Amino acid sequence: MLLRHSHTSPYVRKVMVMLHEIGLADRVEAETVDGWSEPDHLTAENPLSMVPTLVADDGTTLYDSPVICEYLDHQHDGQPMIPLDGEARWQVLREQALADGVLDSAVLIFMETIKRPEEKRWEWWIDLKRRAISRTLDLFENDIEQLAERIDLGTLSLAVALGYLDLRGAVGTWRDTRPALSEWYAGMAQRPSMLATEPPA
Structure with a gap:
């Protein structure tokens, strides 16, 4: 492939x-x-x-x-990263959608603040996307117990999204008011799969 x-x-x-x-x-x-x-x-x-x-x-x-x-x-024989059916499947897909939404918002903030000329930046748009990210991170902070002891596409998607927030600084220091999510991410960030795929600084 x-x-x-x-x-x-x-x-x-x-x-x-x-x-x-x-x-x-x-x-x-x-x-x-x-x-x-x-x-x-x-x-x-x-x-x-x-x-x-x-x-x-x-x-x-x-x-x-x-x-x-x-x-x-569908190309491997191990534990599925997306459960085949039931509530667990919808939970993973929902988490992936939320994490991808964080990424979408962070990328748009990056484009607006870095790629667009300063005089053409739309602060209302940037703030809108930052609020969307903040609400989503608050949701995961409050539901942190659902993330524990799981490795699947939902938790991996969230870990990647948090890593991207660190890379681009889209919402500043997101950890300050989310200690549980910060601790969870610290553990996920040390997984071999995450270390092997770290983007350049």
Whole structure:
């Protein structure tokens, strides 16, 4: 399998963490690509020109990290990272959606504050996205017991999202009022899958 890759994309990192957790990292070749430049080989596989894009062994292309992660979860024989049915499945998918929403908001904040010229920045928009992140982190802080002793796509997605907040500083020091979530993340950040996929500073 071939993974179109970016070292700083949190969505790519989620896929890479998943690969390490399910023991398939050695089966995937990661090729760094700049989606912003719209290279022909990427747009031919993914018209959105975005990473991650996965090219499966049979040539099928898959994109969007939730889709890729679900595909990968069917390529190994271990404990599923997405439960097959029941409330546990919906819990994992709900957590992934919340974590991806944090990432979406953080990326938009980064684009607004770093990529857009200062005189054109929209502070109302930045504050809106920061409040969305803050509410979501508060939810996880209050539900921390549901995260304990679990390794699945829900908890991995959240760990990646928190790592991205640290990388980009989108909401400042998120740990100050969330001691339980901070402690949980400190443990998750030491997992081999997280250490192996740390983005450059």
